[in-house]
Amino acid sequence: MKLSRTRLALLIGLAGALLLMAVIVSPMLLISMPSFLNDDGTSVDCDDKAQVEEVSDSGTSDIPTEYLDLYQKNGKKVGVQWNILAAVGKRETDHGRSDLPGVKSGTNYAGAAGPMQFLISTWGGKARIPASSTVNGYASDGDGDGVADVYNPADAILGAAKMLKRNGAPENVRRALFVYNRAWWYVDQVEEIARRYAKSGAVKLPPQSSEECDDPLVEAAPSDIVAEIMKYALAQRGKPYLWGGTGPDAFDCSGVIYAAYQAAGLRIPRTTFTQWPFGVKVLEGQEQPGDLVFFNAGPGTSANNPGHVGLVVSKGKMLEARCRLCGPIKVTSYQARDKIMGFTRPLQNPDVLDQLKKLQNPSL
Template structure:
């Protein structure tokens, strides 16, 4: 197979022309896959997306996936896809397109680099990885080098390290919601995006993209109708821009979307992150539920017990957040991979909120 040239915007237009010239007669797995995926491939998840039964089925393997993906690689795609919050079959499709899940014998897969400077089973540029193929974790470096096997080193040739790093890169650049952007940044060519999506589609049992669907977890985990109303409002704001001080309807900041979501359920909580942090009952990590808040040591004026950023839990490991102007639109993200979590609170257990709920029940 033809290994991808590059990651992170290193694909030159001259190189693209050469690749396309080679690709015309090239067949991938017996058929040319240069089709444009249908909108059904790009389901964003959440309310209004595929129903929960369909989403659950999509996590099953297709016969093609069972036959094609080595067991050890499949385990890593599933593990790190779930951990980082990207679709396992998209991650697997990148691995297939790059090096046939590490089985390619071309230069740069097991050692060295290919002609474009890419290395390892997921074909990271060494500069994108961190400057050298093997990096001791905890040292200063700038790149995606990751330790997926727990040996203390980020090795670009190690499948666990490389697949974890690829999951992080896809996540940073738009997955699971904006797949075309995430895959395009991985290798800046539209034909590459189309091929990866086509492979991912074949790997899922339903023939669709396995997109995390917060609404499915919400149906199971939401404690009551009040939380349902809170989350329905918050999830409906996805895709809208961040605006400092915003409380809608067109834009929100991090605490503004939470403030308005609670108002949608008839409840009043503090407006700002600094007010919301001491307001709710503190919750032990791992005990958080939909509607709870997760706070981060980030933003102006932040401190050890003065978090400056907040998101709302929508399902296990997932939150909806309005992060910053340059961070993209409001969306569902993971918080497990963030190293600056300060803590969790439950506004519904505040005495004032309990009184509001009691009054509402009596009217």
């Protein structure tokens, strides 16, 4: 059959479009890849869904339904292991069932209160605080009734999740538990309870928390230059936070991003405040690896002056150097965090586009 020039052009155009779609879609397929093989042939799970810990029979029989729901909901919301939260609740007050002083009213001999045994000073100075108040503590309104009540399980469990997250969980659980109650015997006891509550008998680390999950992240990068940025950034995981640090031994939030771009041969601004206006704004949901995510949090922050920044490494995940007390540089979830100001793409800045042209053609 003889094709007209018009129909032939349409077919060629369709083939080209399909090829382009394949190129665009294939990285996204890699992003959702659930696992890969270690050198010894064992499988490593790198997917969020693969890391959801099921409840053991022991956990189901021991944890009241209301409390179990709160542990699971707030663990997922904040980004800590629910069974660690549950183990804290068990060790502190037997999930609120204890009749000792301070559990349901007042405080104990140490000044702790509620089912998760917060020191009133760490809750915010008072047992019950209006949710609209600005407090220096972990007071939280978990049930939306407008009050952060240290005796309310919904509020106390959310506050405990935030405290554990702030101090190193889910990656460094032992450090977070030690800050919660400064005794290593306490840490050992809570971990043992957490293992009993988990069907697997383990305290699982979150996906992408170690070098084992770097390969699929880098392979899913939308370009070679983003892959180079991510290789450097991910290699800094585990190093300490240092305000003003740009490596090689320690970094702050913007410093590790600045160094990662520099390692790929690109120059971007050094600080969070100057990185924010530099990149082209990206709508939420359209961010991709290599983009930056900014937060209305940290020193000097304001409504349009972010004080914290992370590097997007996959949908919902970022690499960040958060703060000195927050543990080492790590991959965390930005979807579980509040105060997100927005996303930017430094690679679309005109100056960076010129740099990319020169990298591709040094003779220019």
